[in-house]
Amino acid sequence: MAGHATDGHPHGADRLCEAGDRVYARAVRRGRLPREDAETVPCLVELALLHPDPDDMGWLVPTSPQEVMTRLLRGVHAEVSASQARVGTAVEAVEWYAGLSAVRPGQSAEGTAIRVLDGLSRIRAAIDEATDRCTTEVMTVQPGGIRREDELREGLHRALAMCRRGVRMRDLYTHVARHGQGLHNYMEMMGEAAEARTLDEVVERLMVFDRTVAFIPANADRTMALEIRHPALVEYLVTVFERLWRLGIPLTAPLPSSGIAGITHRERSIAALLAEGHQDAVVAERLGISVRTCRAHIARLSETLGAASRTQLGVRIAQVGLDGPQRPGAETGDDLLSLPAPSAAPSPAEIRQKGPRAAAVPAPESPTAR
Structure with a gap:
C-alpha cells in the first residue's frame, strides 16, 4: 500500500512512521480512539488504517490487521504481475532483435x-x-x-x-x-x-x-x-x-654468444636491424629497450668495430657478417671470429662492392625530429 502518503509522513501501510505505529497500535488495543488523538498522524486516515465510527463520528475505529494485510498482499501481487509482464515484453523484444542478426543461409559467420x-x-x-x-x-x-x-x-x-x-x-x-x-x-x-x-x-x-x-x-x-x-x-x-x-x-638458459669477439648478443641484434635501415627508435621498440639505451649500444658497437660514422658502421657491420643470420659453428668461445683491423672510411666503390645494405645504417634521429 505504499504510495498513499503525506508530505510529513512519506510512507505506506507496510512501513508506518513511529508516531503512526503508536496511534494505530493503541486503536487496535482499545477498539477505537478519539478523532483528536489522530490529528498528528493524518497518514492513518489517508491510508484507510483508521476510519470514522458510524455510530459516533467523533471517534475513529481501526481497520483490522487481517484486512490491512490482505490489501497489502493484493498490491504486492499486482506489482509482481506488472513486473512479470514487463519481463515477458523485454524477452520478446530481445528475441525479435536477435532474430534480425541471425546468420542467413549462405551468409558468412565470421562477423560474429x-x-x-x-x-x-x-x-x-x-x-x-x-x-x-x-x-x-x-x-x-x-x-x-x-x-x-x-x-x-x-x-x-x-x-x-x-x-x-x-x-x-x-x-x-x-x-x-x-x-x-x-x-x-x-x-x-x-x-x-x-x-x-x-x-x-x-x-x-x-x-x-x-x-x-x-x-x-x-x-x-x-x-x-x-x-x-x-x-x-x-x-x-x-x-x-x-x-x-x-x-x-x-628463460633459464644463457643467451648464445654473438659469434664475434667483443660483440654482445644484443649488439648483434641491433646491428642486424640497423643494417635493414631502421631508425634508432624503431630498433629500440622492436628490442624492448629505450632509445637512450639503444644509442649507447650503437656507440659501443661503433667503437668496437672501429667505425667513425654511420656510413662506415654499415660497411663494418657487413664486413664482419653482423647484417645477417649468425653463421653456424660460431657460438662457442673457441670459435669466436676476430674483428678485422679498423679501416678508413669506405670509398663509394667499396660501398658499391658491399652492396646497398653496407650503407643502410641510418643516421641518428634528431631529438626534435619527432
Missing part, C-alpha cells in the same frame, strides 16, 4: 566470431572471463622490455588459480625481460605449470586460451582489442606462436 573490445575495462573483463574458463593451456606473447613487478602481481592470483586447475602456460618475452628479477620470481612461483622463453624481438601482444579464443591489440595504444573466436584465425595465431616458441631460448 570477431568482437571489438573498446576500452580497458571491457578488455580486462573479457580476458578475465577467458581466464576463468580456461582448462588446458594459455599461450601469450609479451613484447616490450623488463616486466614491471606490479603488472606481474596483478595477474598472479589468476595465474595461480589456473595452475591449480592444471592449465599449462607458455609465455614469450624479449631477451631484455631477462634483466628484471620480477619475472624470474614470478616464474619460480608458477613452478612447472609455466614456462618462459625469450627472443630478440617478438610480435605484438597475443593471448590464446585453449586454442579457441585469442586476443590481439586493435590500435597502437592498446585501448582497443579484438576478441577472436573464428577457428581458422585462432589456428593461424597458434601456428605463429608455435614457430616463435621453437626459436625462443628458455
Whole structure:
C-alpha cells in the first residue's frame, strides 16, 4: 500500500512512521480512539488504517490487521504481475532483435566470431572471463622490455588459480625481460605449470586460451582489442606462436654468444636491424629497450668495430657478417671470429662492392625530429 502518503509522513501501510505505529497500535488495543488523538498522524486516515465510527463520528475505529494485510498482499501481487509482464515484453523484444542478426543461409559467420573490445575495462573483463574458463593451456606473447613487478602481481592470483586447475602456460618475452628479477620470481612461483622463453624481438601482444579464443591489440595504444573466436584465425595465431616458441631460448638458459669477439648478443641484434635501415627508435621498440639505451649500444658497437660514422658502421657491420643470420659453428668461445683491423672510411666503390645494405645504417634521429 505504499504510495498513499503525506508530505510529513512519506510512507505506506507496510512501513508506518513511529508516531503512526503508536496511534494505530493503541486503536487496535482499545477498539477505537478519539478523532483528536489522530490529528498528528493524518497518514492513518489517508491510508484507510483508521476510519470514522458510524455510530459516533467523533471517534475513529481501526481497520483490522487481517484486512490491512490482505490489501497489502493484493498490491504486492499486482506489482509482481506488472513486473512479470514487463519481463515477458523485454524477452520478446530481445528475441525479435536477435532474430534480425541471425546468420542467413549462405551468409558468412565470421562477423560474429570477431568482437571489438573498446576500452580497458571491457578488455580486462573479457580476458578475465577467458581466464576463468580456461582448462588446458594459455599461450601469450609479451613484447616490450623488463616486466614491471606490479603488472606481474596483478595477474598472479589468476595465474595461480589456473595452475591449480592444471592449465599449462607458455609465455614469450624479449631477451631484455631477462634483466628484471620480477619475472624470474614470478616464474619460480608458477613452478612447472609455466614456462618462459625469450627472443630478440617478438610480435605484438597475443593471448590464446585453449586454442579457441585469442586476443590481439586493435590500435597502437592498446585501448582497443579484438576478441577472436573464428577457428581458422585462432589456428593461424597458434601456428605463429608455435614457430616463435621453437626459436625462443628458455628463460633459464644463457643467451648464445654473438659469434664475434667483443660483440654482445644484443649488439648483434641491433646491428642486424640497423643494417635493414631502421631508425634508432624503431630498433629500440622492436628490442624492448629505450632509445637512450639503444644509442649507447650503437656507440659501443661503433667503437668496437672501429667505425667513425654511420656510413662506415654499415660497411663494418657487413664486413664482419653482423647484417645477417649468425653463421653456424660460431657460438662457442673457441670459435669466436676476430674483428678485422679498423679501416678508413669506405670509398663509394667499396660501398658499391658491399652492396646497398653496407650503407643502410641510418643516421641518428634528431631529438626534435619527432
